[in-house]
Amino acid sequence: MFWDAIFLQLGYNATLVTIGACFLGIAAGVTGTFLFLRKRALVSDAISHATLPGVALAFIIMVSFGLDGRNLIGLLAGSAVSAWFGLLCVSWLTRFTRLAEDAAIGAVLSVFFGFGIVLLTVIQSMSAGRQAGLEGFLLGSTAGMLWNDAIIIVVGGALTLAIVLAYRRPMEMVSFDPEFAAASGLNVARIDLIIMWLAMAVTVVGLKIVGLILIVAMLIIPPVTARFWTDRTDRVALISGGVGGAAGYLGAALSASAPSLPTGPIIVLVSFAFFAVSLFFAPNRGVLAAFLRHRSFQRRVHMRQGLLALAQGQPIYEALTLKLLRNADLARADGVATETGRARAAKALRDEKRWEIVRADQAFEGAAALYDGLREIETVLTSDQIQEIDQRIGGPKGVLS
């Protein structure tokens, strides 16, 4: 079943949903990158919860005009309008009151959602509302989806993706360096607005597949995942789109392959798996790499401090320092330096003295800025320069090195 689903062999609807989820995942990943880099990831949470009253109101209005309340285009249009209103409320609260953005987001998402729930109970009491199935928008439901709905999702996903790709460059510039972007003639406020519109579009298209509670995951998890692998804005967007697309495709396919595997949660959990792997194993920013680096760094610091202490005949205070010195056979258990220890200590002290000269001399300003207590002086100065410094020190020559 799973391989059938992966290769899109499970019927038209499942195929369309899978393709739609993939488009949506890419669009969400790229859009989410810009939200994430602008440090506004959770604004999407307000947007998504604020769709609910719109969906419900659209249903009520359509029914009262004698139309089919379940018309997906109508419902999505309603959700977009109320999400937009929610977004306005967030920015109004942060701009005109002293409330911080997190409080504004939380207030808007809970109140809009609460009002949406009120409207849902109103709908349940309407005669046309009994089979409305609007609850499906909470967590998404692709089971029993109509052919037309599936088409809307594919087309919506493709359109959103197209717009995201079209505006990729200006959005990249704005989220990388808004001031530079403004200086080069971009309208930062307008680009920010487009980012918000796109986040809204992703949310609206994703409502039916993922549901409004989990759609934020598609906007947040892929960019956070991508961030572990690169420091460049354009690559974060690229990787994030890839992760989002893969999670959408795999998640939707997986969910179609067996019963009781709801699409939204599966897509979210697939992206989380990508995230978890990145968190631990990414080079540089990954936890494992950071841990190893920190440990070696800490050892270098202790080693260096220990050598300087030995050189100056000071006692060694830290147990770890002494242990490292002993392991390297530079000191005995009582803290007295061995033969090699004395030689290494003398070299460390001479380097420190050289640094002292470098840092006091304006001529070496560039090199001096690199001082952090650990850097070997040979890595920043030529041997001629070092010789010149040694002459200035004027101390004893021929220290063992």
Add this chain to the structure above:
Amino acid sequence: MTLELAANQGHSPTAEQLDSSPLAVRGMTVSYGQKPVVFSVDMTIVEGAMTAIIGPNGAGKSTLLKAALGIVKPLSGQSLVFGKPLRSQRHRIAYVPQRASIDWDFPTRVIDVVLMGLFRELGLLRRVRQRHLDKARACLDRVGMGDFSDRQIGQLSGGQQQRVFLARALAQDADLYLLDEPFAGVDAATEKAIIAVLKNLREEGKTVVSVHHDLSTVPEYFDRVFMINTSKIAEGTVADAFTAKNLDKTYGGRLATAHVDQLDLVAG
């Protein structure tokens, strides 16, 4: 050992000095990420003196203070307060944080902030009594903020906020006062008021340590300097340590010579 580092010139502190020093830091290294901001620093504060911690921006002045107080966790090193571990001596310390590190929109009044200085006395549940209020008001009076006690803190100017923080430190009745850039962004009147209070504390035999960035006022305000640029450069009385040579070492010759000449320097 014939080579000696400048930082260790002069005699290293004796055991008694360490025991009696209000704040002694040994082998302190602090890093943010992979770069040490403070590297292997020893510092011995002298009792009853006013000491300025000086150094260029990003040289680790505030970080050293915070690590010594246990606010940030050092990579290695330890600090002793009056010869004992920090934990047992907290009641003898008063700390004035950098003004910029605070959320000034917090819903609280000036008098409430000063009362925070009485936390050790009040504990979790003891009620604030008249004598506590009187004490808090007296501290506000000492910094010239007596008329502002019911004001919301966000409504004060930068200098006034700084004075309120000093009043809170006064309320702590400490023996060692540690201030992080108390003169940053304050008006001249506030600077005068603060320095008068600090000198007053010194006359009472208290020890004052302040992160400071205005070199021109060092000789006028302080008795001793501690010069740092990631590692320690020099430590001593203003007369001995605040020399053009040490300033060059600290600021890497970045101070224009003309500017250094204007300072009331002892020839290095």
Add this chain to the structure above:
Amino acid sequence: MSGEEFVPLSLTPLLIGMFAAVACALPGNFLVLRRQALIGDAISHVVLPGIVVAFLITGMVSTWPMMLGAAGAAVLAVVLIEAIRKLGRIEPGAAMGVTFTSMFAAGVLLLEQSNTSNVHLDVEHALYGNLESLIWLDAIGWQSLFDPIALAALPHELVRMSVTLVVVSVFIWVFWRPLKLSTFDEGFARTLGIPTDLVGLALVIIAAIAAVAAFDAVGSIIVIAMFICPPAAARLMTNRLETQIMWSVIFALLSAILGFFIAGYGPLWIGAENAVSAAGMIATVSGLILAATAIWGPCRKRGGAPVS
């Protein structure tokens, strides 16, 4: 409305709603001031997986395992958020977003996978509770308040919610000074020897306890709304923390009472037949209160009055 009707049908759900609102609003004050409002959001989302896991382990719907499961999930979420934030150097908002959506998704999946259709445990219930159904069948009027037999049949949600409210209030009262100090000036608080990290964690755990207790009765939607809306509105009314707490309690009670009655009787007044969701209406009213304070609140602007 007579006692015979009010006491059995409305009194207990009303009280539960009021207690839940206040129990959430109290810690919410500190969450909002600490810029951690969305921790409340995250907690209320992860309560679901906590309860589902507790149910899967014990195989029954009973109070204590579920409370423990939900509180455990809340703590796990906070630890995960902190770990992602620190280890991955990710901004807190995004770290929260990753954590609570993933945990919520896991909860929904577990719920679908396990055979829970025969018990009262589903996502919709988790979202908006069943406040209206927490009626006191044994009561016959106001006199039942003094009838031990009728009192013994009070809905256990009411008992649980009252205990939670007491626990939350006592916590805020006892740790008032450390909470205030570490929220206002963390560095200073540490020099006093206050374990600020622990204080922060304790606040989150207390918020989680309030969320879990309220969640079963009123659903997570009220929980988020009450964590944030009454404290936010209260902040716009005053510049003193003590007064802010007072206002937040007033606003929470007002939301619960007005919301409950509008939901229950409002539709009848305008001629409809069925009541609407009380939980949703309480959240809506709290939003309207926030909107009113944002427009008219005396301390709504930053900085307040100019220095004279």
